[in-house]
Amino acid sequence: MGELLFGDLAEPGAKSKSRLIQEEPLQTAEKPLTPQSNSKPTPNKAESVKTITQARPNWISDRLRRIMDLEVVENPVEIGTIIQDAVGNDDISNTNSEASNPENRQEDSTNKEVSNRKLDLSAENTKNTEKPALKDKLTGAIQESHGHTWKSDRLRRILGENDQLDVNLATSTTETLVAANNNTADTTNNVAVTRVNNGSVVAKHRGTKMNQAQDLGSRIADIKGAERIKSFCYTCPWQCPTEVFVRDGKVVYTKGNPESPHNIGSRCAKGMASTYITQDPDRLRYPMLRTNPKGEPGEFKRITWDEAFTYIADKLKEIKSNYGAESVVYTCHHDPNTQFFRHLLGDLYGSPNNYTHTSGCEMDRRSACLTLFGHLFPMHDFENSRYIMLWGMNMLGANQGLWESRALIEAKKKGARLVVVDPNFTETAQKADEWIPIKPGTDGAMALAMCYVITNEELFDTEFVSRYCEGFDGFAEHLQSCGYTPEWAADITGIPAETIARLAREFATSKPAMSAIFKGSGYYTNGADAGRACYILNAICGEVDKPGNLHLKDWAPLGLPVSIPDEAKANNDAQPLHVAMGYPLAPDLPNARLPEAVINGNPYPVKALFVQSTNPVMSDPDTDLMKEMFKHLELSVAIELFMSETAIECDIVLPETSFYEHAEIRQGMYIDPKVVLCQPAIEPLGESKPLYDIVKGIAEKMGWAEHFPYEKWEDWAEPMMENVPMSVSELKDKGFWVGNRKYNRVPDGLPTPSGKIEIRSSAYADAGFSPYPIYTERSVIPDSEYPLQLTHSKLSMHCNIVTQNNPLLMEICPENWVEINSQDASKYGIVDDTYVMIESPKDKIRIKVKVTEGLVPGCVSVRHGHGFGHWAMGSTAKGKGAHSNNLMEAHTSPITGANCYNECKVRIRAAV
Ligand code: SF4
Known part of the structure; x- marks a missing residue:
């Protein structure tokens, strides 16, 4: 079986008390629930x-x-169908050939003109008899997110609701932005308009960044004649199968793949907004090398890919010869393509330290x-x-x-x-x-x-x-x-x-x-x-x-993309870091312990770190310590879409393609065995490269080119799909494969030491822990000086650290906040919807506060505390909201080494 692939998901991590417990008796199996x-x-x-x-x-x-x-919503309306209705096009999937037809190009040009007119769906507009029906359908369409309803400002605009800005946004940085209804607009070149409603500022927009997404009329015009490509969304790790509409080399629209039982044609708000990533001006476009000393925010110069590969290969050879292959660590976010890196750094180079990010998950x-x-x-x-x-x-x-x-x-x-x-x-x-x-x-x-x-x-x-x-x-x-x-x-x-x-x-x-x-x-x-x-x-x-x-789901029978013969594999008896650190039960690297290995050489020296699609400086506890770690590395490589908070600490930064620009084949995060395909819909942005080509480039400089023989992605896809009853070409057409669900595996025996469910864990006993679960008090308890427990929870409109440069999502949710129970708020003089200072023994942050009954007294809950307050990444993300990870020391689970984000005591006061 291939690599089990999964990424970061989100969840609140807080606990406590309230008076809202219901005590009415429950109907049980004897008295069925109705x-x-x-x-x-x-x-x-x-x-x-x-x-x-x-x-x-x-x-x-x-x-x-x-x-x-x-x-x-019982039957979520498919927005693609709505758009087909709107444009009067029976099948927008069969338009590839039309797109290349000069007559249709002419039509496209007409539609582009149309695109700059507002599609007025308001009830008052009676000239277009189609519009009320369309409006009804759109009302249904907005309900497709997570099975419940949300309305973004964008959708309110589409629906013609009066308190929203109604604007034809500029198509270039010099065009004028026009506002209607009860709003006023600015005419700036780049930083857009201020929306004012009844004298109050309701929002500010960035004109050049919002223009493609705000006007449904232009979206419909663009979709006509677009090619439809089956793929999946990887904004969050759930990989919903999608259809990506591409015209003139641009992603003009995307929706869920309606055949996929996984998402039944829907996407959530994050997925729908994700096309912005293909045009984000803050994306990295070419490889860069640090020019100033480590420890300062990086200054970089542009280099060629050949120079980047040579630099990395030379350093890898030098580090292996001086410290051993185990001194090189790779961390990522579970992308399936990281398997290529595992072949390179694990099999061929000999490092046992190929990890993902789950200590923070x-x-x-x-x-x-x-x-x-x-x-x-x-x-x-x-x-x-x-x-x-x-x-x-x-x-x-x-x-x-x-x-x-x-x-x-x-x-x-x-x-x-x-x-x-x-x-x-x-x-x-x-x-x-x-x-x-x-x-x-x-x-x-x-x-x-x-x-x-x-x-x-x-x-x-x-x-x-x-x-x-x-x-x-x-x-x-x-x-x-x-x-x-x-x-x-x-x-x-x-x-x-x-x-x-x-x-x-x-x-x-x-x-x-x-x-x-x-x-x-x-x-x-x-x-x-x-x-x-x-x-x-x-x-x-x-x-x-x-x-x-x-x-206990079955996984799809995916193979590996390349095979490294045994005789080519490096021998290295060094223990993986998590074992050497004393966490034999850890299923991943205890990330918060990595600085100890880098700075002090304990349990053994770590000299090189690859971070791909992960941002430990932002996401791990004790931000100061994480930054300090990067000063001590002899080689630090970020493979990223953005100049992230971790990338600016690195020696070399390599631009990776987005999921719209490269191929991935991975295990579907679905209850049935499933394979999902992401295939390149558009050309890579700038000089960015897929991970499999980055690995191939480094491998060539290391003398291992023969082990990465593919010229195009389909070459490595074939061996991966060998045992799946679907060809690569069928997969390209359909976008996914689903197998049969099997229940009741327990009587067949489980892959535990006893073959049974181990209530008494032999693995725990062998590692010196109680074989049965015990209760111990958490390690940080509030006191008179810091009387509140800091806890964390997530937001539905953002995913981890990857969505905060997306202006569509930032429009819906532009900053994070802390929640506090009303009793505590009144005790500490905190007023709802103001700003407060949260102070721990280590640091302090300024953040918006929400006063609520919906949180137990004695704690505060920072929402999405690791994903806001960016000081790098991009111009939309930078400076919005507050980052809470430096409030905490790096506490870890003594058994697994997992990050303990809620082990922190704080106090709160109104910000002046
Ligand atoms: S962001 Fe939304 S649409 Fe994309 S994979 Fe996750 S749940 Fe699916």
């Missing part, structure tokens, strides 16, 4: 929402309106999955579930995949009960039947207490645990001997003992059920065992890999 019972908010929930809305009229009402007040979850089930990345069969318990997992508000979000909504519609355990009243909690506002960092205590109730009251699945689980009896004794009762957990978690016991009984008796985690439980030093405890709930109730459970 769709009616879940179709409306309960009185408690409605009351809570009302309270919250009243408490925060300026902002949460919008948020809640988006998530709660609007209906879930869901490393504790991975460790729990691997040690319990022998599976790296279980999926969630929400749609068939009747009882879903999510721990710190914000499916609908963070950048979880479209299909899982849809499946969750479908499950709700079919009557599944959704319980969200989270200190934050997240977008998902707002959709839940019950929100359990737990204290931060205490998930493990509650999950263990639930296990206690289930074992003590003999609610477990006797046959399942005796046949398929290793160590169940010992686990039951462990719970008793440790005293993990609901009463014990109540003090720790802030959740009443009766509630914990009730939830345990509900979970054990509602079938099928699922207890799921992602990142939230893992942002603490006790996160690894918290994750195990949350997953063990599934095991002891016999709820693993059946319909409606955590699904």
Whole structure:
């Protein structure tokens, strides 16, 4: 099997308490849940929402309106169909030949003129009889994101809503921007217009950057005659299959691939906005070499690719000869093409240190999955579930995949009960039947207490645990001997003992059920065992890999793109860094420990670092330390789209192509085995290169050209697809391959040491940890000087560190903020929608504040704290919002080495 490929996903990672727990009894398997019972908010929930809305009229009402007040879409309207209606073109897919026809080019030119006129869809415009129907369809189309509704300013403009700017934006930097309705406009060359409504500034636009995306009329005109190419979106790691429309060498439109069961023709807002990446003026265009000393923000000169490859190859040879191949580390974001680098630096060069980024993502979850089930990345069969318990997992508000979000909504519609355990009243909690506002960092205590109730009251699945689980009896004794009762957990978690016991009984008796985690439980030093405890709930109730459970999916039979013969492979007995650092259970590199290896040579010297599509200076804790690390490297190479915060610290910066410009074949992040293809839709921007060509270039200078013999991407695609029942050419036409889903793998034996679900983990025991999960208090506790726990959660309109230079998304969500409970706000004199200073013992930041009831007292929640406050990347991203990672020291999980972003205490005050 090829590399299992996955990227960073988002999730809030906070915990705590509130008064919004519902205590009404739940219908169980004996008394089935009915769709009616879940179709409306309960009185408690409605009351809570009302309270919250009243408490925060300026902002949460919008948020809640988006998530709660609007209906879930039954049949999302496909925007491509709408556009076909609008242009009167029956099949815009069959227009390749038309595009080259001179007559059609003439038509295109006419349409370009049309494109500069506003497509008025407002009800008042009665001249065009098609428009009301079109408007209705567009209203449906905006609901395709994540199965619920959102409206961007752009879509409001399209819909002709009066309070929005109605503007034909300039097609060049010298044209005038025109505004209508109740707005005024500026006539600047580049930095666009200020929108004023009733005397208040409502937004500022960057004219040259927004022009292609704002006017639907021009989009429709552009799409006519475009070639349609099957591909996938890689704005976030869920890789929704797409159709990319290309005309005159430009991406003019993109939509979801309607045949794909994964996303059924839809894309989320981030995906729809992603075409901007193909024209972003801040993209890197050619290789660059640092000209000033390390430790200062880089000054670079342009070099050729040949010079870049020679420089890197010479340094690699020198470093290997001086320190050994293990002193070279590669980190990336799970792109499938990183496999090429693994062949280069791993197989041929001999470094055991080829890593990804999961210490900043869901490393504790991975460790729990691997040690319990022998599976790296279980999926969630929400749609068939009747009882879903999510721990710190914000499916609908963070950048979880479209299909899982849809499946969750479908499950709700079919009557599944959704319980969200989270200190934050997240977008998902707002959709839940019950929100359990737990204290931060205490998930493990509650999950263990639930296990206690289930074992003590003999609610477990006797046959399942005796046949398929290793160590169940010992686990039951462990719970008793440790005293993990609901009463014990109540003090720790802030959740009443009766509630914990009730939830345990509900979970054990509602079938099928699922207890799921992602990142939230893992942002603490006790996160690894918290994750195990949350997953063990599934095991002891016999709820693993059946319909409606955590699904141990099969992966597609993808091969490797190139094969390196054994005799060509380098020998190196050095341990991988994570093992040498003392984290044998870590499924990835404990990134926060890397500076120790680079700066102090501990556990062994690291002298060279490749960072590809990842930005550790911005995303890892202790920003100062990360920057310091780069001063001590003899070779640092960034392979990037932008001059990121990490790239400016590097010696050499190589421009990589975007997913619209190169090929990738990867495992689909879908419940069934799936292969997805990204194929080049347009030419690379500037001199940027795909990763497979960058590797080939370095390999040639190292004398290994024969191992990378491809001339075009299809050459390496063939061996990858050898065992998949679909040819490369069929894949190009369809965009994906899907295999059959198989349930109930547990009786066949799992790839764990015992072949069973390891409730008693032999891997933990071998590594010197408790074989059963235990609860330990997190390492940083607020005190009188710093009385608040810093926690983090994500935003649905942004993905990690990659979307903040996109003006479309920045228009919707231009900065991040911190949330604070109204009790704490009043205690510290904090006023909603103002700016505050957050101070930790290490640093301070200035950030906008939102006061809410939807967060437990005693903590603050910074939303998307690692993705805003850019000081590099690009002109749109720079300086917007606040970056929170330098507030924290580099705490890591003692078991997995995962970053503990929520191990930080802070205080808050109004900013002057
Ligand atoms: S969910 Fe991710 S992959 Fe899918 S459209 Fe949105 S950003 Fe793209």
